Amino acid sequence: MPTNTKTNYSIGAFAKAVGLTAPTLRYYEDQGLIEPHRHANGRRYYQEDDVNWVKFLLHLKGTGMSISDLKQYVTWRAAGDATIPQRLALLQRVKSDFLVQFNEVQHHLQILNDKINWYEEKEAGIMTAPEDFASYLKRFGHHE
Amino acid sequence: MPTNTKTNYSIGAFAKAVGLTAPTLRYYEDQGLIEPHRHANGRRYYQEDDVNWVKFLLHLKGTGMSISDLKQYVTWRAAGDATIPQRLALLQRVKSDFLVQFNEVQHHLQILNDKINWYEEKEAGIMTAPEDFASYLKRFGHHE
DNA sequence: ATATAACTTCAAGTGCACTTTAAGTCAAGG
DNA sequence: CCTTGACTTAAAGTGCACTTGAAGTTATAT
The missing domain is CATH 1.20.5 (Single alpha-helices involved in coiled-coils or other helix-helix interfaces)
Incomplete structure (x- = not known):
């Protein structure tokens, strides 16, 4: 039996995990780059997949992609394999x-x-x- | 007898020569990075040396130096070999x-x-x- | 002579990517 | 229970490197 430990990061913990600040994460969310889950009380939580996703975004960003380039990419990604x-x-x-x-x-x-x-x-x-x-x-x- | 053609660039001609705009050159001048000569009527003129200087500045800038780094460099340069x-x-x-x-x-x-x-x-x-x-x-x- | 293009200064505006503030809600430890 | 820290939103502020605008002067081409 594998230990089924789904890590639920709060925004602060997640920020540390990916090397950003909580405000930056909220900003990226506003820009449509991330879509964290929400607890019933409205607080965000993030999971392991989100760590990989943000790290990947930061690699793309590091090659010169602007936030709006990234947003376009994310939009197409959400639309499925046709894009x-x-x-x-x-x-x-x-x-x-x-x-x-x-x-x-x-x-x-x-x-x-x-x-x-x-x-x-x-x-x-x-x-x-x-x-x-x-x-x-x-x-x-x-x-x- | 060598043709003694000292080229006197107007700001517009100089801008083209170095690949910047006239406003950017005035901005760099405000920041203390360039000191063009002036005609009696107040208009700026630039010479061949200035082309080399600006191109060199742009190389430094291209390695990540900020305007204020460049200004510090220029200040030290003006102070002579002791710096x-x-x-x-x-x-x-x-x-x-x-x-x-x-x-x-x-x-x-x-x-x-x-x-x-x-x-x-x-x-x-x-x-x-x-x-x-x-x-x-x-x-x-x-x-x- | 006159139009227009290029120049002058100084101040205000722009774009990007955050960062900070304000005002409030919520959760965990002593 | 209550304080402290972490969270929530929306809006305003920051820093950098220019860029644009306004108002005026000067040079050049017809």
Whole structure:
């Protein structure tokens, strides 16, 4: 006999479990992203499934999806398997946008790294005839 | 004799050159990030150096630096070489924060990719006995 | 000469994603 | 029993990074 312990999280306990605050959870609920159960007295409760769902939402959010993107996704999800093509297309668009940003951000990091190295060499007195950052970049073929 | 063409950009031309709008440039100036020259009549003008400077600022911004971080950097820069240690420390902190975010975001992408693949397999009817996403993730050792 | 496009300042408005406040209800521990 | 903490709603406030508007001046093209 498996222990049938259905965990019923209060909003506060759930907030800790997913790393959000209770107000944020209420806000997400207002936005239609979560639909917790309610006790007879009106208090929300959440279950294990909801933990997974919110964590998944946070992954999507972390790839750049806005609340309204997420809401659209949730709406389609609630409509059933017929909307899988739409959901797939949405996620593919998100991925494509993400990859553009990802490349840009890697370039930004390269420049930041170059600048840090430039300062470190300057500090260490490695630069004999102090070279300006622009020509330092060019030496590595790093542009702009 | 080299053609001594000092380019004097108006704010509009400069905006195009750096990919910002004129109001944004005025905003950055208010924040102390740029200090354009002025014609006798009060109109701003920018030069080639300013293009490089703004592009560099945008790289730093793109690594997650806020306007106020940038302002601090600019203030130290204006104070001369004595502040190189502070600037270096700031950029190292920025890099460190960036790398944390970068790892997180890569994990988010992995989950997004997995979800897309899961939908694609479901769509294509590759999933014989439809597998839920949670166990699909586990098959790849991708957690949460 | 005159229209219109680009510039000037300063203040107010926008969008996003929360966060905080106010006023009240409810549950659990001593 | 009663205090304390957690919960409820609805509305207002916050922070960031711009963006827009208003009112006026100046430069350029016809």
